Amino acid sequence: MATTDQYVVTALPAVAGMSISRVVAFFVMTTALVIAPFFVYPVFLMKALCFALFACAFNLLIGYVGLLSFGHAVFLGSAGYGAAYSAKVWGFAPELAIVFGTGVAAALGVVIGALAIRSKGIYFANITLAFAQMVYFFSLQAAFTGGEDGIQSVPRGTLLGVLNLRQTLILYFVVLAIFLVGFLLIYRAIHSPFGQVLKAIRENEPRAISLGYRAEQYKLLAFVLSATFAGLAGATKALVFQLASLTDVHWTMSGEVVLMTLLGGLGTVFGPVVGAFVVVTLENYLAQLGAWVTIVQGVIFVVCVLTFRRGIVGELGHILRKSL
Amino acid sequence: MTIFGVPTQALFGQLLIGLINGAFYAMLSLGLSVIFGLLNIINFTHGAQYMMGAFAAYFVLQWAGLGYWWALLIAPIAVGLTGIVLERTTLKRLYQLDHLYGLLLTFGFALIIQGLFRHQYGSSGLPYPMPRELGGGQNLGFMFLPNYRAWVIVFSLAVCLTTWYVIERTRLGAYLRAATENPALVQAFGINVPRMITLTYGFGVGLAGLAGVLAAPIYQVNPLMGADLIIVVFAVVVIGGLGSIMGSIVTGFGLGVVEGFTKVFYPEASNTVIFVVMVLVLLVRPTGLFGRAS
Numbered sequence: 105m106a107t108t109d110q111y112v113v114t115a116l117p118a119v120a121g122m123s124i125s126r127v128v129a130f131f132v133m134t135t136a137l138v139i140a141p142f143f144v145y146p147v148f149l150m151k152a153l154c155f156a157l158f159a160c161a162f163n164l165l166i167g168y169v170g171l172l173s174f175g176h177a178v179f180l181g182s183a184g185y186g187a188a189y190s191a192k193v194w195g196f197a198p199e200l201a202i203v204f205g206t207g208v209a210a211a212l213g214v215v216i217g218a219l220a221i222r223s224k225g226i227y228f229a230n231i232t233l234a235f236a237q238m239v240y241f242f243s244l245q246a247a248f249t250g251g252e253d254g255i256q257s258v259p260r261g262t263l264l265g266v267l268n269l270r271q272t273l274i275l276y277f278v279v280l281a282i283f284l285v286g287f288l289l290i291y292r293a294i295h296s297p298f299g300q301v302l303k304a305i306r307e308n309e310p311r312a313i314s315l316g317y318r319a320e321q322y323k324l325l326a327f328v329l330s331a332t333f334a335g336l337a338g339a340t341k342a343l344v345f346q347l348a349s350l351t352d353v354h355w356t357m358s359g360e361v362v363l364m365t366l367l368g369g370l371g372t373v374f375g376p377v378v379g380a381f382v383v384v385t386l387e388n389y390l391a392q393l394g395a396w397v398t399i400v401q402g403v404i405f406v407v408c409v410l411t412f413r414r415g416i417v418g419e420l421g422h423i424l425r426k427s428l
Numbered sequence: 429m430t431i432f433g434v435p436t437q438a439l440f441g442q443l444l445i446g447l448i449n450g451a452f453y454a455m456l457s458l459g460l461s462v463i464f465g466l467l468n469i470i471n472f473t474h475g476a477q478y479m480m481g482a483f484a485a486y487f488v489l490q491w492a493g494l495g496y497w498w499a500l501l502i503a504p505i506a507v508g509l510t511g512i513v514l515e516r517t518t519l520k521r522l523y524q525l526d527h528l529y530g531l532l533l534t535f536g537f538a539l540i541i542q543g544l545f546r547h548q549y550g551s552s553g554l555p556y557p558m559p560r561e562l563g564g565g566q567n568l569g570f571m572f573l574p575n576y577r578a579w580v581i582v583f584s585l586a587v588c589l590t591t592w593y594v595i596e597r598t599r600l601g602a603y604l605r606a607a608t609e610n611p612a613l614v615q616a617f618g619i620n621v622p623r624m625i626t627l628t629y630g631f632g633v634g635l636a637g638l639a640g641v642l643a644a645p646i647y648q649v650n651p652l653m654g655a656d657l658i659i660v661v662f663a664v665v666v667i668g669g670l671g672s673i674m675g676s677i678v679t680g681f682g683l684g685v686v687e688g689f690t691k692v693f694y695p696e697a698s699n700t701v702i703f704v705v706m707v708l709v710l711l712v713r714p715t716g717l718f719g720r721a722s
Contacts (some may be wrong), residue, residue: 109471111468157433162565172530172531174526218713219707219710220711222714223571223710223714225527226464226468226469226470226526226527226528226531227666227670229528229531229663229667230470230665230668231664231706231710233659234659234662234663234666234703234706235703235707237659237660237663238700238703238704238707239699241699241703242700244699245696247697291446311512317560321522355659359539360536362532362535366532390510394546394547395543395544395546396543396547397543398539398546399540399542399543399544399547401536401539401540401543402536402537402538402539402540402543403536403539403540404536405532405533405535405536405539406518406533406536406537406540408532409522409529409532409533409536410518410533413525413529
């Protein structure tokens, strides 16, 4: 009986749109992000926003389909290369560069997803990691990526011919808008009939199949969506930093997004955003200390897995008895 | 003399390097397979533990003045013991949870261990001397074979085959295989399964440490020596099929050789060839070459 009740409670927001607590949380987050650039260094905030979108995209897969991808850096990095190359070499306007970069990630998502989606659990993690390493070595050797140097001094240009992105504050609000649109679209995808089917597949795949759902197609679509939004984050990041480099395709980046999502709260709506901000802040402070960044990241992983599996937002929601 | 337009000297040279790499792939993926079989955990710390083996050899030499042969005995035991502590204190608390948590936990430990070693010893390698008995080499006429490399191939093959024999052909191995199939039932027969799990993890980790000692004279001792290697080994494990002992050994050596030949005929692809093979295998057999359906 208890499980049926639970199911009804979790299904309700999907029908009625956002629950009150989430609307409040969303309002608080948006307000904070609008005020923030007047107090905090905007480039730092933009970095955190890009990673937050990246983590939300990653969370779509782990939190709602139960698939742990250990190669999500591929989509962040390839979209970055796509956007940077098209903006710098072909002279694309920023909006086209972002669309092109995102498209590259989506295309890679279709190819990798089609091959990886047939496996589950640890196999899936291993296979996505291997694909990511393949793309990493390709990026290292291919001519257009600039190898170790990456693609540097990418022009930011003028968005839609109106907004001059060379001005940091304008760029900030464009990045914020991209983040919010991405965030809401991911929310919409999760809390739609499509998202409900994904959860059903996660909980009991054979049963979902016997009910007539084509589980593989649903999972593939979720994977491509996740790749696309990760790509959107990567393309935006390339324009913000005017750089696309190997760091964004390396497996350590794939590990970082796992860390952000785990720390914030797997399968929570706001967790990835909180996790991304915490991790980016930590890295900012620890950057001078070299190897300590890795050590601290490792410690967070261990602590989260052993004692803090709900993550920050999950734990907060548990205390408030609200799902955030 | 040339074969397919490639001088035999180069061909056999790369074949040898391929076999050496294959020996490490085989030993590492064997350890991963053994651990996965019983614990259902992909041990992400494996690369760091391989590195710890090399460092253990270095410490044994620096602090105790004991050379390679002692290191070959002490390092795997020491690394295996650290693995046992890790399993007893942390990993065992995750067995009731989703297996992915095991992956995340061991990934965290890999970051910590590699970070600590890098903090202490930097990213450049520390030299480790070749054992005097294995210096020099043999001139085989068509190529020069350094003694130490021949030793690595022969020794690791022996270790792999012994492990295979113990698991597949002895009573102890039968218990192990039974516990892999159904731990609850084996425990009901009065066998201490939790202890067996601990020792298995220790053994798998010890194998990684042993591989580290073997690697030390060839690749030097470097905090990050296992970081990228482990990802290749993961691909090897996926190709061979998780949990298959003989599969790990055969695919390990086989892929080393494939990689070696790729360096001769198409060097640009030598880094990626194993991943390409992985994709092809997955298309044909999603459970790997030697794997059973999960």
